[in-house]
Amino acid sequence: MSRFRGILRQAAAAASTRNGRRLPWFAIGLSLPLFSLGFLAPAAGPAYQDALRLDLVLSELTPVFTLPLLFNSSDLVKAGEFGHPDISVDGSRAIRVEIRRGDTLERIFRREGLDTAQLGALLAPAAARENLRILHPGDELRMRHDGPTLLAISRKLDTFRTLEITREGEGFDARVTELSYETRAARTHGEIRSSLFGAAAKAGIADSTIMKLAGIFASQIDFVLDLREGDSFAVVYEEKWHDGEKLEEGEILAAEFINQGKAHRAVRYQAADGHVGYYTPDGLSLRKAFVRVPLAFSRISSDFNLSRKHPILNRIRAHTGVDYAAPTGTPIRAPGDGKVAFSGRKGGYGNAIILEHGNGITTLYGHLSRFAKGINAGRRVSQGDIIGYVGATGLATGPHLHYEYRVNGKYMNPRTVKLPEGSTPLAAGERERFREMSAPILQQLDDGGDMLANSQPDKASASQRT
């Protein structure tokens, strides 16, 4: 249960942006191939437990919005997380209030016996208005009051920022305090035994960090199909420390993943123009120009097969694409930059879209329930844009995406076709700087398992933020 809560907390933290706004669970920065990771377990076979594990993480992300249904405040009191209100010498009481579904400040004030006439003054300072405007169920407010009079209120906005409001006479003073932290570079490594997440746990890194690692190498390694027992990784990453406590893991600075004996390496680099990306040690960008799978699917319901029997027509008819089963309404995203060549009704395909990606590559999406707004012929799309939604229009036995990939008109298997890499090299003038900046990080990546931040925390590269 505590593990489950931990995951939820992590999810809740991940779902909060810096200004405290929540993002939908699917926008937490997972790249498309990672999405599919979670849903592929049945297709990928029993050996692949990570898929199941990530599926859990993903499904556990959704309950963030129903947190009060899972833990109401009385549960938390029972669990000892919310103690008795402490009463200080001046007679004021400190309380912790868990925000419930549908709560407004006014409702909370009434529930706690506070005078609602103070609300105007409380929300007068801009910092108070901005950070109390939206109340998420499950979040906590700490308050100090003397009878009906509110004396102070605080709210944790994220790992590092807290809103602090204190009474000043008839009004209130509000500000956001920021915890100072120290960033340290740490190195760890692991080997895949039963699962990727198992290896991450053993290596002492967060699930979020291993997901970032998988994202960095997503254009090189198919983390669903290519992973093997004995694969290994090493990673140099940031840790954010405050007061002797590791609060959070930050960016990955460099990483190596050895997949089926082949080593892939990446180093994070901020170009002179501010653009941040991951590059091979030779300075080639790892940004994937094209992702393999354009949606989060539950299974492959029909594979690419140029001589199969059609399930409805009941005669040999080539299956010129891959069918990805997914619930009606599942968003379909452009796998690469391109232009809409067609969108509309197209015979057995039902509602269909064709995208042109340049270099003779076109992709087709069939059986859609509907099109995304503005997806008309001629419209430019960027990788990741939603173009339409899964459905069962045309000749389809159930909701799925029929996905085709053609090169100069020739049908290719979308699951195995060599995707455009789009590895743009660094500008000539940038290479020297890249070499200088990446050398020490790559050195650290090579330095073996003993140079961990845990053993020498203060000697690791550190920068101070206030």
Ligand SMILES: [Zn+2]
């Ligand atoms: Zn199909």
